Each structure stands twice: as structure tokens, then as C-alpha cells.
Amino acid sequence: MQRILFHFEKGDPVRFLSHLDLMRTFERALRRAEIPIALSEGFNPRPKLVFASALALGATSDAEVATIELSEFQDISKFMNSLNSQLPNGLKVFQAQEIPAQGRSPLGNLKIAEYRLECEWDSSTYQFDDLKSAIQKFMALDDYEMIRKSPKGVRKINIRTKILDIEPVSAEDNRVIFLLHVGIGGSGSVKPAELVTALSTQLHGMRLIHMHRTQLLPAEPAVGQEN
Amino acid sequence: MNWDILDNIILPSVTKPTRYSGGEWNSICKNWDEMALHFAMVFPDTYEIGMSNIGIQILYDILNKLPDVACERAFAPWIDMENELRTRKIPLFSLETRHFLKDFDAIGFSLGYEFSETNVLNILDLSGIPIKSAEREESDPIIVAGGSCCYNPEPMSDFIDAFAIGEGEEIITEMAEALKPHASGKESRLEALIRLAGIPGIYVPAFYDVSYNPDGTVASISPNREGIPSKIQKRFLSTLKSAPYPEKPIVPFCEVVHDRIALEIMRGCSRGCRFCQAGMIYRPVREKPISDVEQIAKKQLKNTGHEEISLVSLSSADHKNIQPLISNLLEKYSHCGIGISLPSLRADSFSVNLASQIQTVRKSGLTLAPEAGTQRLRDVINKNVVEEDLINAVSAAFDAGWRTVKLYFMIGLPTETDEDILGIAKLASQVGDLARKKHIAARIHLSVSSFVPKPDTPFQWFGQDTQEELARKQELLRNAIHDRWINLSWHEPMSSFLEAVLSRGDRKVGKAIYRAWQLGCKLDGWKESFHPDLWMQAFDDVQIDPAFYANRTRTFNEYLPWDHIDCGVEKKFLIAENLCAKEGKITSDCRWDSCSGCGICSKFDTAPEVGDEKWPPSRPRIQ
Numbered sequence: 013m014q015r016i017l018f019h020f021e022k023g024d025p026v027r028f029l030s031h032l033d034l035m036r037t038f039e040r041a042l043r044r045a046e047i048p049i050a051l052s053e054g055f056n057p058r059p060k061l062v063f064a065s066a067l068a069l070g071a072t073s074d075a076e077v078a079t080i081e082l083s084e085f086q087d088i089s090k091f092m093n094s095l096n097s098q099l100p101n102g103l104k105v106f107q108a109q110e111i112p113a114q115g116r117s118p119l120g121n122l123k124i125a126e127y128r129l130e131c132e133w134d135s136s137t138y139q140f141d142d143l144k145s146a147i148q149k150f151m152a153l154d155d156y157e158m159i160r161k162s163p164k165g166v167r168k169i170n171i172r173t174k175i176l177d178i179e180p181v182s183a184e185d186n187r188v189i190f191l192l193h194v195g196i197g198g199s200g201s202v203k204p205a206e207l208v209t210a211l212s213t214q215l216h217g218m219r220l221i222h223m224h225r226t227q228l229l230p231a232e233p234a235v236g237q238e239n
Numbered sequence: 240m241n242w243d244i245l246d247n248i249i250l251p252s253v254t255k256p257t258r259y260s261g262g263e264w265n266s267i268c269k270n271w272d273e274m275a276l277h278f279a280m281v282f283p284d285t286y287e288i289g290m291s292n293i294g295i296q297i298l299y300d301i302l303n304k305l306p307d308v309a310c311e312r313a314f315a316p317w318i319d320m321e322n323e324l325r326t327r328k329i330p331l332f333s334l335e336t337r338h339f340l341k342d343f344d345a346i347g348f349s350l351g352y353e354f355s356e357t358n359v360l361n362i363l364d365l366s367g368i369p370i371k372s373a374e375r376e377e378s379d380p381i382i383v384a385g386g387s388c389c390y391n392p393e394p395m396s397d398f399i400d401a402f403a404i405g406e407g408e409e410i411i412t413e414m415a416e417a418l419k420p421h422a423s424g425k426e427s428r429l430e431a432l433i434r435l436a437g438i439p440g441i442y443v444p445a446f447y448d449v450s451y452n453p454d455g456t457v458a459s460i461s462p463n464r465e466g467i468p469s470k471i472q473k474r475f476l477s478t479l480k481s482a483p484y485p486e487k488p489i490v491p492f493c494e495v496v497h498d499r500i501a502l503e504i505m506r507g508c509s510r511g512c513r514f515c516q517a518g519m520i521y522r523p524v525r526e527k528p529i530s531d532v533e534q535i536a537k538k539q540l541k542n543t544g545h546e547e548i549s550l551v552s553l554s555s556a557d558h559k560n561i562q563p564l565i566s567n568l569l570e571k572y573s574h575c576g577i578g579i580s581l582p583s584l585r586a587d588s589f590s591v592n593l594a595s596q597i598q599t600v601r602k603s604g605l606t607l608a609p610e611a612g613t614q615r616l617r618d619v620i621n622k623n624v625v626e627e628d629l630i631n632a633v634s635a636a637f638d639a640g641w642r643t644v645k646l647y648f649m650i651g652l653p654t655e656t657d658e659d660i661l662g663i664a665k666l667a668s669q670v671g672d673l674a675r676k677k678h679i680a681a682r683i684h685l686s687v688s689s690f691v692p693k694p695d696t697p698f699q700w701f702g703q704d705t706q707e708e709l710a711r712k713q714e715l716l717r718n719a720i721h722d723r724w725i726n727l728s729w730h731e732p733m734s735s736f737l738e739a740v741l742s743r744g745d746r747k748v749g750k751a752i753y754r755a756w757q758l759g760c761k762l763d764g765w766k767e768s769f770h771p772d773l774w775m776q777a778f779d780d781v782q783i784d785p786a787f788y789a790n791r792t793r794t795f796n797e798y799l800p801w802d803h804i805d806c807g808v809e810k811k812f813l814i815a816e817n818l819c820a821k822e823g824k825i826t827s828d829c830r831w832d833s834c835s836g837c838g839i840c841s842k843f844d845t846a847p848e849v850g851d852e853k854w855p856p857s858r859p860r861i862q
Binding site: 025069 | 246247248250251256257260262263264490492493494540541542543544545546576
């Protein structure tokens with residue numbers, strides 16, 4: 013048994029794949045690549061493939077992390093090459109390393125996701141300072157409840173508590189860019205689109221154009237990070 | 240076109256955006272400017288249904304193998320996507336290279352069931368292409384259609400420029416060739432249609448006039464031009480040996496209806512169920528040699544990464560070598576977690592034993608189709624299953640571990656009496672008793688649909704029961720079921736009624752389809768968007784009596800709206816079968832008994848292909 017930790021990017025052509033679609037796509041690519049995936053025991057054996065954190069539908073990323081267990085030993089560079097040759101355009105594994113087959117998964121250490129959000133707004137009404145103050149006001153709140161609808165029903169979630177910080181980056185023409193750090197894992201996470209909706213109550217008409225996940229981080233940002 | 244709005248605003252907001260975003264593994268994007276012909280293959284229903292259709296994958300593969308032809312796909316958008324496209328005035332586009340459908344040289348629709356017909360109109364409208372054939376101009380694409388609905392092309396004749404009748408493997412290349420001069424601007428639309436009409440199996444409705452009798456029935460359908468055939472004969476492959484079959488089918492990102500490898504192992508079925516259109520139009524039976532099947536399985540597994548193979552045909556257990564095929568596939572692939580499934584099973588223990596061999600891991604429900612509740616009625620419809628077969632099959636299923644059995648029946652069959660309806664309840668409770676005797680807690684699902692008379696079947700002349708009568712029969716059956724292990728599900732009688740109108744309609748019915756679309760009918764196959772009231776209003780608005788098409792019993796002398804389309808099986812055989820039905824006489828399968836005289840083999844100088852062999856041409860003939 014061999015356990016591999018790998019990093020991959022999810023680009024524009026595949027950004028509308030749901031988490032389930034992504035799992036299926038990887039499973040099929042692995043099978044096409046004839047990489048010997050280990051299967052779970054039981055009635056319905058599943059490939060031992062775990063993603064660190066589901067990415068919101070429509071988001072791109074160059075910081076996705078997953079682990080996989082193989083039933084036979086594979087050379088790491090061969091693993092990467094053969095998998096990449098079978099992944100559809102937009103998905104690419106850019107780093108992989110062998111990790112101990114036993115013990116806790118390193119994915120559990122990843123607690124924070126960083127997103128770069130690009131929004132469209134009315135630049136004749138708002139300026140960079142307006143973004144800063146809207147963010148300050150939002151961060152000063154203790155709670156911010158939003159309604160989330162799913163096929164299972166409607167529920168309220170508090171998005172403020174999951175947001176660690178928001179960093180305004182730029183405002184040029186009708187585009188604003190800011191960085192968002194949110195907590196992942198545990199009891200559900202916030203969707204970047206929900207934050208944009210929340211901010212648009214102050215910045216009327218602002219809407220999300222593109223979200224990109226830039227990093228997945230351990231609880232202590234930037235320290236002790238794996239290379 | 241700036242696609243930012245689509246990518247950044249529309250797709251993030253609609254359900255299942257991968258329906259529209261393309262880029263799937265094995266999809267083919269060719270260089271648009273280098274192509275002599277741009278062909279859009281359109282399935283007029285959702286992506287998930289269309290991508291489960293083998294025909295689409297076969298034709299996509301054949302066309303894209305031609306070096307100067309690009310074949311790209313499009314599907315009916317779901318309601319949310321349609322609203323976005325309409326609001327922002329974005330015409331419908333192809334998945335591969337995002338070209339608008341109106342920029343293609345030709346569009347081919349797959350017409351496999353009547354409820355997708357309004358979607359054809361809607362897709363044309365969304366593409367900015369005139370819906371009516373007669374209103375199209377030189378710059379518009381040529382609109383063609385194929386699939387089993389084309390055996391009665393008349394209801395869609397106002398909208399489709401050319402129909403391809405029969406199997407598409409050969410005709411599609413001939414059509415592509417014929418369309419090239421038009422695509423390059425060397426020929427006019429009319430010249431292209433004349434060229435298409437010269438291909439055997441192609442029906443260009445504009446070249447035929449329909450005349451009617453005073454009572455509203457069709458008097459004749461005849462060519463209005465020189466050199467146009469008066470009868471259009473279906474096309475089919477004489478053998479499936481080395482027939483084209485995709486080695487690299489497209490692998491969808493999202494879960495589709497049939498999310499697995501579909502391996503066609505046989506085409507046609509000669510069991511001769513008298514209500515079944517597929518059993519008539521896909522004759523003769525042609526088995527694919529299992530060595531071919533195994534080779535394709537190997538390649539498709541390698542090229543798709545799928546985890547399941549479905550062995551597809553109208554009746555897979557009838558393939559002469561089904562047992563060795565299943566054994567070989569299990570031996571090769573079961574250890575790597577690849578499952579095998581059989582979609583269509585006969586109600587007998589042989590079939591159940593096959594199914595139990597392949598269902599060792601995942602136990603889904605078992606579906607059997609006795610179709611009718613009494614032996615008398617099963618003889619009428621020529622469903623050669625006796626009660627003992629069914630009980631043995633269910634018994635074998637219980638023994639093999641199945642706990643859910645689905646039984647499929649039809650009501651409203653010709654000659655049906657209340658006793659036949661009660662027979663369904665009786666048969667179901669026998670299954671319940673069997674489970675109790677075996678001390679098994681079983682669930683028995685009765686799925687009951689209403690009989691729809693179809694063109695090219697021995698039952699094509701019968702009127703359908705009225706909706707009131709069907710409702711009465713449903714009630715009768717409901718009251719006859721007391722076993723709490725049995726649960727009953729229905730097909731809506733109104734949708735069966737509409738299906739009957741559309742499947743046996745004439746050219747006038749096209750006006751109702753158009754009106755229904757105008758009133759907002761689309762995605763009629765989806766419960767949430769099926770509007771029977773709008774359909775009834777549409778019939779009313781264009782002064783068409785739907786009962787004339789659905790409920791009226793025709794005489795053998797009547798000219799039927801599809802009489803100019805030759806499905807291969809002789810009309811005199813259909814009449815003989817109709818008469819046998821009324822007498823309760825069964826007709827046996829020519830694979831195991833003497834020739835039943837359907838006429839296809841002598842007409843085309845061919846023979847059924849069973850167990851890798853063509854059958855001897857001179858076999859005893861009955862009737």
C-alpha cells in the first residue's frame with residue numbers, strides 16, 4: 013500500500029464540475045491511466061481518494077490538495093505523468109509526494125482557504141475606499157445570517173463566524189479584487205458568493221465575476237506549511 | 240460573441256452547468272475553418288438523456304472520423320438556461336466550439352420519442368432558425384432528423400427538411416457527402432434537398448403532396464416532382480459484424496441517465512410482441528459476434544475509465560452466446576471492480592440466472608415484463624410468457640437474493656376485458672404469496688402503463704381506450720389489490736393519449752404541435768413541464784380532434800399516414816398478425832421455429848444473423 017499526497021489545479025474549462033463530478037472525473041482518469049487505486053472494503057467498494065476541501069461550483073483553483081492510496085507501488089513521477097495524460101483539459105496535477113501509508117491524513121491539518129474574488133461594480137458610484145469601509149463594517153459584526161436553499165430545504169447559516177479576514181487588493185475600472193480567508197472543515201463552510209451578496213447590501217450592484225482558490229492553509233497561516 | 244456573460248453570469252446561476260460547458264473526455268473539437276461541412280447533432284431533450292443515447296455516440300463518431308466534417312453536439316436547455324438565453328438574446332450554441340446552431344450547414348435531430356417533438360421547435364426558435372421548413376432561407380441550415388419516430392414522419396413534416404428512415408450508420412455519411420456542395424455555396428437549398436432525396440431512405444416531405452378524403456382520412460401521399468420515389472424504404476445494416484462502433488465514446492462530467500459503457504450486442508427482436516414497434520422496425524435480428532463485443536469492451540474500458548458495462552439490445556438474454564459472453568467478461572474484469580448489467584430481461588428463469596451471475600455485488604431491483612394479466616391476453620399480444628415462466632423467474636430471483644421485484648404491465652390492450660385487469664392483481668398477489676411461502680419480506684412494484692397503438696405494428700389499426708375507460712380500468716385494478724407488499728404506479732392516461740395522437744398523426748397534426756409550442760409546451764416528457772390543458776387548447780385552436788387519431792379504430796383498407804414509408808415488414812404480415820391476435824393465436828419466433836413470413840428477408844435478400852452465422856435463406860415458411 014502506498015499513500016500519495018498531490019496538488020492539482022482546476023482551471024476554467026472544468027470550473028463548473030461539482031465536487032461529485034470532480035471525484036468521478038478523477039476516478040475515471042485513474043482507471044484510464046491504469047493506476048492501481050486501492051478500494052475500500054464492504055458492499056460498495058470506493059476508491060481511496062480523498063479531497064481536502066470541496067471547491068465551490070464555478071471557482072477555479074491552483075491550490076487543490078488530495079490524497080490517494082494505491083494497491084501497488086508507483087514511481088511518483090510516473091504517477092503524475094500517467095494521471096496527467098488522462099485528465100481532461102483544465103485539470104492538472106503539478107506536485108505529488110509519497111507520505112506514510114499509516115497514521116492521520118495530513119489533509120486534516122488544512123483549516124483555512126484563501127480565495128481571490130473578482131467582482132464587477134459601478135465605478136462611477138464607488139471607489140476603493142468604499143470597498144475598504146464596507147469590509148470593515150462587515151468584519152465589525154458578530155453575526156451575519158443568510159438563508160441557504162438546497163433540495164433538502166431552507167436553512168439559516170451564520171457566514172460571519174467562518175470568515176477570518178478580508179483583504180482589499182485593488183479597484184480598477186469596474187473591477188474590484190479582494191482576498192478572502194475562510195475556515196474550512198468542521199460544520200460547513202461559507203461560500204464566497206454569499207459574502208459578495210452580503211457586501212452588495214452596502215455596495216449596490218456589486219456582483220461576483222470570478223473566484224479563484226489560491227491557497228489551502230493550516231490553522232497557523234504561512235507557518236509550518238508543507239512545501 | 241463575447242462569452243464572458245455566459246461563463247461569468249449565466250453558467251454560475253443555472254442548475255447543472257456542465258450540461259452546457261462541454262470539454263468532456265473524448266469530445267472532439269475540430270478546426271472550424273478547415274471543414275467542408277459543419278453538422279450539429281442535436282438531441283431534443285436534456286443533456287443527461289441525450290448523452291445516454293447510443294445512436295448519438297455512434298453517429299458522432301462516424302461523422303468526426305470524416306476528415307473534412309465537424310460534428311458537434313447540442314441539447315435542449317433546461318428551463319432556467321432557456322430563460323437566461325432568451326433574456327440575453329443569446330442563440331443556442333454547440334458544446335464543442337460554441338458556434339451558434341444557425342451557423343452550421345446542417346442540423347440533425349434524433350427523434351426517438353414523441354414527447355421530444357415540441358423541443359425540436361423550441362430549439363430551432365432558440366437558435367434563430369425559422370421553425371417551418373417552408374420559411375427557411377438560403378442561409379439557414381438544412382434540418383434533418385432520424386430515429387424511430389421518423390417511421391411516421393408526417394406530424395413533424397412541416398418542420399424537418401429531410402428525414403432519414405432506418406439505421407443511420409451508412410446513410411449519415413451519404414448525407415454528409417450530399418450536403419457538401421450546399422455547404423460550400425455551390426448549390427442552392429433546393430438543389431441540396433433534391434440531392435438528399437436521391438439517397439435511398441431519405442424522405443423530403445416538401446416533395447410529397449397529401450390529399451385527404453371527405454371524412455378527414457388521408458387519401459394519398461404522392462411525389463410532386465419527377466424522380467422522387469413514391470415509397471421510401473428503410474435503411475439498415477445487413478450485419479453487425481465489424482459494424483462501426485465508437486471506441487472512444489464521450490465521457491460526461493455529470494451523472495447521466497445511463498452512466499456506463501453501453502455495448503450493443505444485438506439489433507432487432509423477432510419475438511413478435513404485437514404492440515411493439517421496435518420489434519417490427521429493427522428486423523431482422525442481427526447478433527454481434529461476441530469476439531467483436533469483447534474487443535469493443537476492452538477498448539471502451541481503456542478509453543473511458545467507466546466502471547460498468549451494459550449489454551444492450553431489445554432482449555439481451557436472447558443472444559445465442561450471451562452465456563459465454565458474460566462468463567468471459569466476468570473472468571476478465573470482475574476482479575478490477577467492473578460491473579456488468581443487462582437492461583432488458585425476459586420473464587423466465589434463464590434470464591434471472593444470467594442476472595444473478597452478474598449481480599453478485601450490487602443488488603438492484605429486478606424488472607420483469609409480463610405485460611398482461613391473463614394467458615388469453617398474453618396470447619393476443621403474442622407475449623410468449625406463461626404464468627409458470629413468470630413464477631419460476633420470480634422464485635429464482637428470490638432464491639438468488641432479490642427482495643425487490645418490479646412487474647411491468649399494460650392496460651387498454653386490444654380485446655381486454657375486466658377479467659384481464661383483475662388478472663394483473665391476481666398475478667401480483669401470487670408473487671406476494673410466493674414471497675411469504677419462502678419467508679421473504681419482498682417489495683413488489685407494479686408499474687402499469689396504458690397501451691399506445693404504434694405505426695408498423697400489428698396493432699396499428701386499433702383505437703386506444705378513451706381516457707375515461709383507462710381511468711376506470713385503473714380504478715378497477717387499484718381496488719383489486721389488497722396486498723400491502725404490492726405498490727402500484729401509473730402512467731398518466733393523458734400522456735398516453737397524446738402519445739397516441741402524435742405517433743399515428745398525419746401532416747395536419749403538425750399544426751397542433753406548432754400551436755402547442757406557441758402556447759408554451761416543451762419538455763413534455765417531464766412531469767413538471769407537461770401541460771395537458773395547453774395541448775387540448777392547441778388541438779381546439781387548430782380545429783383538430785385528437786380522438787380521431789388516438790381512439791378511432793382504422794380499417795385495413797384505410798390509407799395510413801405512414802404507408803409511403805416502408806419499414807421492411809410487409810403490411811400483409813401485420814394484417815395476418817392482427818387477425819391472429821383477435822383469435823388469440825400465437826406466432827413463434829423465426830429464430831427457433833419456422834419463418835413467420837414478415838417479409839423483410841425476401842425483400843432485402845437477407846436473413847437473421849444468429850450465433851455468428853447468417854441463417855440459411857431457404858427455410859420453411861408458414862402462412
